[in-house]
Every structure is written in structure tokens, then in C-alpha cells.
Amino acid sequence: MSYSWSSPAHEDFVESLASKLMANGVMVRLDKWDLKEGQDKFAFMESMVTDPEISKVLVICDSHYKAKADARKGGVGTETEIISAEIYGQVNQEKFIPIVVEYDASRQAVLPTFMKSRIYIDLSNDDVYGDGFDQLLRAIYDRPKYKRPELGAAPEFLDDALATAIPVREFQALRSATEEGKATADGLEAAYLKRFQVELGKLLVPKEIADYDDEIVAAIGRAKPLRDQFDQYVSMKAAFAQDAPRACRRVLELLEHILGLRTPPEGMTSYREEWFDVYRFLGWEFMLLTVAALLREQAWQTLDQVCSEVFVFHRNGDQRDRSFLEFEPYLRSLDERRNKRLGLRRISIQTDMIHDRVSTSGTTFNEMMQADAFLSLRSVVQQPEGQTRDFWFPRTLLYLDGNRLPLFVKAGGGAIKAGLLKALGVADAKEFAARFEKVAAALNNFGNWRMDSEFIDLRSATNVAQLSV
Incomplete structure (x- = not known):
């Protein structure tokens, strides 16, 4: 520790400070402790620089130290010459840490000239001492508070081999306008989704080959950058819409467009139905991401609107209108053909794929399971009178491992419970219980809801007991 004997209080x-550092595992060399009678004080000073066991030198800066250092007077002046030569001559400049204990009349930290440009640690008063001491310990132990994240891979959309390219510029313009509340946001959203739809249209797999499921898997893989950008887009829409259903109308238009992509384009007279499984997969995935974002923002009215929406598309020249149930797929190309052809013996390849596509910085798989369970629950309690056959099957719950989903655990709280019931389209817990149990009784308490030997326990996962009271 390099300092000036300015006053007894400063000493x-x-x-x-030296004692506190020692108490925290830092071996300190201090003149009062280590410089004995008969020893050479200049050699002691020089050892601060030359001794390989000394990794840090704390320069305690007050006005007396500054004056002596700048004038090169006394012991401080000698130390300054040694330290400044080391600082300007060596690469490792982190060895010398300025400690500010005083400010001048202009509220400028008191530092000797040779350390003016250095980043210092402030121990000048009781208000900052605690944080400053923590900062000092982190510097000594090389445990910085802010750590550089690991370097990731280059974005997939930069790969020229990809058939799709995400509309980056359009999305950034939309994001900025949305965040700033500009009136141009709606027009920018329309332009963005138009480009997005163009890229989606490039994913069709019209190949008459024995292993066309490879092409479907590859196409789904190429769509990953679009999937990740859609996740950002729908999360942004849910966050800024403030549960105004109309604000998400273009999201629903995009989902409706995906339904249209599942039908053979004009002029295609020969095709396999499974070629369009890439769009069935993406429609399922995008619907889950949409509902997951709305659940995250507790946008109950908008969720009710999504589940009440009539999606209109054309199939072989005929106009069709469907509910959200149209987005729940069973992909034979994957779960049957591919599973058997490659001998994978997986319960559900499509579920494995949607699980493996989750990005660390986006919607979590747990949130997607909650969306899956919500849509299933909605399909149960809104089952038409006299029917027990059109359901949303929550296949992602294959990964649940017997736990209840966090959002539904919170259904014990009044606000969450009331919101969920509203989004499920029922008036109250009594109506919910009556509707759910009626379907459950007709289906032997969902005893046949299985994937291979795994039972999909919708009742437990969604905390039906709590929602019913």
C-alpha cells in the first residue's frame, strides 16, 4: 500500500483498510507492519514493483499524496518515480489501483497527475465505502461484477446456404416504431409480415423421393431463424398491446396465412399430403408461441379472442372456416414414417423437435407447455353440446415429468384464476367445473390420453381442482 503519512486519522x-483486506483473505504488505528498524526503506518501496509475490499496489490518494507525488518530494515522491516508471513501461497496468479518499472543492477526485486517467475506487465516505470495498475485493481476486458473455455462433440467417432469409431491416423498423409509440407502426407491421410470408412460402417440399421426411426435417430446420424472429415479434406485440385484442389482428392474419400454405398451390396436380407438414409444424409452433406470449403478459381478453377466432382459408378451391383446433397437428411424416424408417423408437419426433428448437433468449419450453395445456383446457370446456371428440391434444406435456405447470399453480390467487377463467371462456369456477367434469366423465377421466405408454395428465398439469372452486 502506497500512501502519505498525512495525519494520524489518515494513517x-x-x-x-489493510486489516479489513487481511480479514478477507488478502495478504497485505504495509510499511508499519513490514518495514523494520535498520532496513532500507527505498528497497522496501522498490519491492512493491519488483517482488513477484505482490500482484496489486493500492495507491491511497489524498491531497498530501497528490502534492508530494506531483512535486516528487519525500518518500511519496520516490514511490511515484518507481510506480510511474512501471506504469508507463509495462503492459500490465492493472497492478496499480488508485484509491480515492478525498475530493477537491470542484468535486473532482484528488489524484496525482500520473494517475489522472486511471479508473479509481472510491472510499471517500461512509456512503460509498461498502460498495467501494466490494469493488476492491473483486479487483484483487479478479472476480469482476460484469462478465463478458460467451461468444455465440453467427446468426443462421447469415448463412447463404439457407433458403430463407429473415426480414431483419423490416423487423428493426417495426420494433423501433412500436417501442416509440409511432403511428407508422401498423403500416410497418403490414410490410414486415408481407416479407415474412414470402420467406415462409419458400419452405414447401415438393419432392417425390423415398426419404422425403429428410426434406421436411431440413425445411423445418431452415425455418428456425423465422421461428426465432416470430418469437420476438409476438412477444413484442403481447407486451405493447396492453391486452387490446385488435392490436394482435395481424398476428392472427399470419396464422391464417399459414393454414393456406398447407394446401397445394395452384397448378400442383400431383402431391403427397405430407409435403405440407412443414407448415403444419410451423402453424402449431407459432400458435404455441403466440399463446405463450399472451399468457406471459396475462392478456386474458386477447387470449379469449384468439381462441374464438374463425380462421378462413381455401382448400382445393373450397373455402373453409376453422377454429384454433386446426393448428394442432399429428405429423405422420415424422411420428410414423420417419420414426419407423430410421428405427428411432421415439414417442413423438415432432414433440422432440419443438422442444429442441427453443432458444435460450426467447420463450421457454415451460411456457410453451403452458400454452399447450391452456389450449387443450379451452378445447375441453368449450366442447359443443353432445360432442366429445374435437380436442387440442397437449403433446408437449410428454416432457412435464408429473409436475404442475407454474401458471396454473398460481390459480390459487384471485387475479390469475379470474383471468384464466375469462380466457377459457367461462363465467366462473362453477361453470368451468361443470363443463370440465362432464367431458371427463364421458372420456373415462381422459384415460386414453396417452402417447405410447405415457399418460398425459391434463387435470393435474392445469390444477383443475383449484380452478373449480
């Missing part, structure tokens, strides 16, 4: 401060 006490320095010794107290």
Missing part, C-alpha cells in the same frame, strides 16, 4: 484509515 488509521490506511491501517484499518
Whole structure:
């Protein structure tokens, strides 16, 4: 520790700081402790620089130290010459840490000239001492508070081999306008989704080959950048819409467009139905991401609107209108053909794929399971009178491992419970219980809801007991 014997109080401060460092596992060399009678004080000073066991030098800066250092007077002046030569001559400049204990009349930190440009640690008063001491310990132990994240891979959309390219510029313009509340946001959203739809249209797999499921898997893989950008887009829409259903109308238009992509384009007279499984997969995935974002923002009215929406598309020249149930797929190309052809013996390849596509910075798989369970629950309690056959099957719950989903655990709280019931389209817990149990009784308490030997326990996962009271 390099300091000036400015006053008894300052000496006490320095010794107290040294003692605190020792108490925190830092071996400190201090003149009062280590310089004995008969020893060469200049050699002691020089050892601060030359001794390989000394990794840090704390320069305690007050006005007396500054004056002596700038004038090169006394012991401080000698130390300054040694330290400044080391600082300007060596690469490792982190060895010398300025400790500010005083400010001048202009509220500028008191530092000697040779350390003016250095990043310092402030121990000048009781208000900052605690944080400053923590900062000092982190510097000594090389445990910085802010750590550089690991370097990731280059974005997939930069790969020229990809058939799709995400509309980056359009999305950034939309994001900025949305965040700033500009009136141009709606027009920018329309332009963005138009480009997005163009890229989606490039994913069709019209190949008459024995292993066309490979092409479907590859196409789904190429769509990953679009999937991740859609996740950002729908999360942004849910966050800024403030549960205004109309604000999400273009999201629903995009989902409706995906339904249209599942039908053979004009002029295609020969095709396999499974070629369009890439769009069935993406429609399922995008619907889950949409509902997951709305659940995250507790946008109950908008969720009710999504589940009440009539999606209109054309199939072989005929106009069709469907509910959200149209987005729940069973992909034979994957779960049957591919599973058997490659001998994978997986319960559900499509579920494995949607699980493996989750990005660390986006919607979590747990949130997607909650969306899956919500849509299933909605399909149960809104089952038409006299029917027990059109359901949303929550296949992602294959990964649940017997736990209840966090959002539905919170259904014990009044606000969450009331919101969920509203989004499920029922008036109250009594109506929910009556509707759910009626379907459950007709289906032997969902005893046949299985994937291979795994039972999909919708009742437990969605905390039906709590929603019913």
C-alpha cells in the first residue's frame, strides 16, 4: 500500500483498510507492519514493483499524496518515480489501483497527475465505502461484477446456404416504431409480415423421393431463424398491446396465412399430403408461441379472442372456416414414417423437435407447455353440446415429468384464476367445473390420453381442482 503519512486519522484509515483486506483473505504488505528498524526503506518501496509475490499496489490518494507525488518530494515522491516508471513501461497496468479518499472543492477526485486517467475506487465516505470495498475485493481476486458473455455462433440467417432469409431491416423498423409509440407502426407491421410470408412460402417440399421426411426435417430446420424472429415479434406485440385484442389482428392474419400454405398451390396436380407438414409444424409452433406470449403478459381478453377466432382459408378451391383446433397437428411424416424408417423408437419426433428448437433468449419450453395445456383446457370446456371428440391434444406435456405447470399453480390467487377463467371462456369456477367434469366423465377421466405408454395428465398439469372452486 502506497500512501502519505498525512495525519494520524489518515494513517488509521490506511491501517484499518489493510486489516479489513487481511480479514478477507488478502495478504497485505504495509510499511508499519513490514518495514523494520535498520532496513532500507527505498528497497522496501522498490519491492512493491519488483517482488513477484505482490500482484496489486493500492495507491491511497489524498491531497498530501497528490502534492508530494506531483512535486516528487519525500518518500511519496520516490514511490511515484518507481510506480510511474512501471506504469508507463509495462503492459500490465492493472497492478496499480488508485484509491480515492478525498475530493477537491470542484468535486473532482484528488489524484496525482500520473494517475489522472486511471479508473479509481472510491472510499471517500461512509456512503460509498461498502460498495467501494466490494469493488476492491473483486479487483484483487479478479472476480469482476460484469462478465463478458460467451461468444455465440453467427446468426443462421447469415448463412447463404439457407433458403430463407429473415426480414431483419423490416423487423428493426417495426420494433423501433412500436417501442416509440409511432403511428407508422401498423403500416410497418403490414410490410414486415408481407416479407415474412414470402420467406415462409419458400419452405414447401415438393419432392417425390423415398426419404422425403429428410426434406421436411431440413425445411423445418431452415425455418428456425423465422421461428426465432416470430418469437420476438409476438412477444413484442403481447407486451405493447396492453391486452387490446385488435392490436394482435395481424398476428392472427399470419396464422391464417399459414393454414393456406398447407394446401397445394395452384397448378400442383400431383402431391403427397405430407409435403405440407412443414407448415403444419410451423402453424402449431407459432400458435404455441403466440399463446405463450399472451399468457406471459396475462392478456386474458386477447387470449379469449384468439381462441374464438374463425380462421378462413381455401382448400382445393373450397373455402373453409376453422377454429384454433386446426393448428394442432399429428405429423405422420415424422411420428410414423420417419420414426419407423430410421428405427428411432421415439414417442413423438415432432414433440422432440419443438422442444429442441427453443432458444435460450426467447420463450421457454415451460411456457410453451403452458400454452399447450391452456389450449387443450379451452378445447375441453368449450366442447359443443353432445360432442366429445374435437380436442387440442397437449403433446408437449410428454416432457412435464408429473409436475404442475407454474401458471396454473398460481390459480390459487384471485387475479390469475379470474383471468384464466375469462380466457377459457367461462363465467366462473362453477361453470368451468361443470363443463370440465362432464367431458371427463364421458372420456373415462381422459384415460386414453396417452402417447405410447405415457399418460398425459391434463387435470393435474392445469390444477383443475383449484380452478373449480
